[in-house]
Amino acid sequence: MTRVKQKSLANRELLATADQLHSAAIHLLRRLRVRDRESGIGPAQLSALSVLVFGGARSLGELADAEQVRPPTMSRIVAGLARAGLVRRRATEDGRRVRLEATAKGAKILWEGRKRRVQSLAQALSSLSEEDCQRLTELSGLLQQLLRKL
């Protein structure tokens, strides 16, 4: 019965890969966080804003779901964004709901921040060999797939 042995080995490899991915994600974001501070806007606000800019307008509850955060938390995050003029609250037919949309200023700030972050990464990427760089592109595609399963 080599079957069992194979399965257990594969499982151990799976765990090792998962571990590597987890660690890589943590350290990646920790480095990039430094660049985010330049935007003068907190990480939660930045992330919520990015959902509105790249994903389009939506209600507070939907935004809270997207950000994996409770409504009261999102309520305060949005309050900060609105105070800074980066997000606008719109009324809907349903008087309970609000429609949240990014302002032009919000979109601009987000694009600039994203540019900074991504440039740091792209710079690191460019120091790798041509092949490794291509492999990383392939990897990022696989990661998207993985996320859909998570």
Place this chain on the structure above:
Amino acid sequence: MTRVKQKSLANRELLATADQLHSAAIHLLRRLRVRDRESGIGPAQLSALSVLVFGGARSLGELADAEQVRPPTMSRIVAGLARAGLVRRRATEDGRRVRLEATAKGAKILWEGRKRRVQSLAQALSSLSEEDCQRLTELSGLLQQLLRKL
């Protein structure tokens, strides 16, 4: 002069890859954060503890550097960990420095938390096709390389 054009095209691809990796890292950790809450210990404490458990004992300043955080912030994080009995402060020859080390309880809690996180990830991995899964395993090592450049 196709050189310029090629470079600009390559650069655009680089940015796209960087963007994908960044987004993947954000969403990966956001999903896994849910599992972390089960440990009853905050994310910053968990992360600092993991440095001590997996990376070994070190001073407060070194830990702050590793976590990309200012000394006062780390001082408080460590205070919380010490209060919970997960970390021990040891005196060194240099009277100013402290040597921080994880306790057995700290190591245990961390391993359990890591297990939960990594299991979620491993489960998602196992739902991919055999080839994709293998490819991801091969490529995850590349991420470590990338991080060293960042």
Place this chain on the structure above:
DNA sequence: GGAATATAGTTAGCTATGCTAACTAAATGA
């Protein structure tokens, strides 16, 4: 129609986590 219930957001109050400024204590060195 009108009362009971359900749903969307907000407010209040707690903890944790980030920062800078200012402090204490120990080591270094001129």
Place this chain on the structure above:
DNA sequence: TCATTTAGTTAGCATAGCTAACTATATTCC
């Protein structure tokens, strides 16, 4: 020895996470 540098802590502020409790609007059911 006495000034300076270095390590860590304390104090005080802002952001961000949570639950509990509240308000206001929709929906349901009699």
